[in-house]
Amino acid sequence: MTLEGAVISITDVAKKVTYMFNRNKQFNHVTRPLELDFAIINDLLDVIETGDLSQRISLSDLGTSPQMQELAKRVNSLIDNYESALKDTAQGLTKVISATFEELKVLRGQNDGFAQQVEQVKQITVAVNSTAKSIESVALSTSEIANSAQDAKNSSDIGVANVRSMITEIESIETSFNELRAGNAQQKEYVLQIGQITDIIRQIASQTNLLALNAAIESARAGDAGRGFAVVAQEVRKLAEQTQTAVQDISDKVSNLTEHALKTTLQVESLSDSTDTVAAKASMVIESLDKLTTSITVTEHQVENIAPVTEEQSATFEELAATIDDVATLYTSTVEYSVESTEKLREIGLLVEGMRKNALHFKVNLTPSEVISLSITDHQLWIWRIDSMISSNEFIEPNVAGDFHGCRLGKWLDAEQLLSERSELKQILPSHTEFHSLAQSAVTAKNSGQNEEAKKYLELMYKLSDHMVVMLKELQKTC
Secondary structure, rough: OHHHHHHHHOOOOOOOOHHHHHHHOOOOOOOOHHHHHHHHHHHHHHHHHHHHHOOOHHHHHHHOOOOHHHHHHHHHHHHHHHHHHHHHHHHHHHHHHHHHHHHHHHHHHHHHHHHHHHHHHHHHHHHHHHHHHHHHHHHHHHHHHHHHHHHHHHHHHHHHHHHHHHHHHHHHHHHHHHHHHHHHHHHHHHHHHHHHHHHHHHHHHHHHHHHHHHHHHHHHHHHHHHHHHHHHHHHHHHHHHEEEEHHHHHHHHHHHHHHHHHHHHHHHHHHHHHHHHHHHHHHHHHHHHHHHHHHHHHHHHHHHHHHHHHHHHHHHHHHHHHHHHHHHHHHHHHHHHHHHHHHHHHHHHHHHHHHHHHOOEEEEOOOHHHHHHHHHHHHHHHHHHHHHHHOOOOOOOHHHHHHHOOOOHHHHEEEEEEEOOOOOHHHHHHHHHHHHHHHHHHHHHHHHHOOOHHHHHOOOHHHHHHHHHHHHHHHHHHH
């Protein structure tokens, strides 16, 4: 039986009592004062029938009849019991709603965390796949490097062989230059000897010329007898002059030959020195090429060792990427289940809220502490409504969301302010006003199609709600 049905049952019983009273009245078994007492009880039952369980029968308003006093006490007790049961039900449902709200907050945070983790896992998957491709590329590059290293080694070996052959040729050239230098030196000696012979011939020609001159002088003294001798002397003198001319020509040519021989000697020596330098540098090139070949060989071995490792790493990363894909799929399923659980829990909360509304439809006497407990849940439900509005397009009037005087807490605070100047009340007022202002802003943003903006206001409501709960519970301790 529902509480509303129970109250109706009480009313029915009371009406039966009134009926019996009226019936007895017809037989004059009831006096006038009892009629007044029954009227008081009947009026109370009419009030209860409207859902107001806050009224009671004042025993002082009744007559002195013990039966009527007992009846009034029992009616009051019955109303007390039902009011208590109604309040206990409302408070119990309130606790269920609050617990559901806290659980929804946890699930909401968990869903956000899961969503972030799914994104992170996706990013990790992309990074791992990229790394796997990079490692695969490295493996291919390593193989190419190994081939290039082998080619470089072969080229280096060929270069070393060519340089060694060049050095052999240079050594052969150097030997030829040495032989040429020796022959040139010998030629120089021959030229010097020719010069010496030429000097001797020049001296002989000078002496011959002198003899011819003396013979001419003597033939002139001899007159006709020496005329034939004069002719011979003349011829000898001409021969001496020709000899001197020839000797001078030979001397000039020998001088030129000597000069060219010296130049040739210098050039040969210069070429020989250059050949020595080239040979030395070629030896250095061979040494460098030998070192290069050794380095290439070492690199080749290292690359050969790296290649299988990179291939193994590539395979491992591919397996890791597949595993992470599975984890991402599992996370996605978990998020979907969690979101589904959140929606079901929200539906349960709304059903419980419906039951709570039915229970609170009746007017009961609430203590300040009970009002505060109900108010905490009321504002948690406002967050639910805003959240549902954003996710399921529920329509809410902005003015209703922003009315901080119309809610249970607002009415109670307004009434308390008229009776008390307590500082705790003044501390709650700004936060309560801001809460409804945020709710109104969220509704306005949603109605304007600005979902992301509405979500920002909702987040602020969550944070402010936690702050308000702390303040209200502190206020509850003083009530």
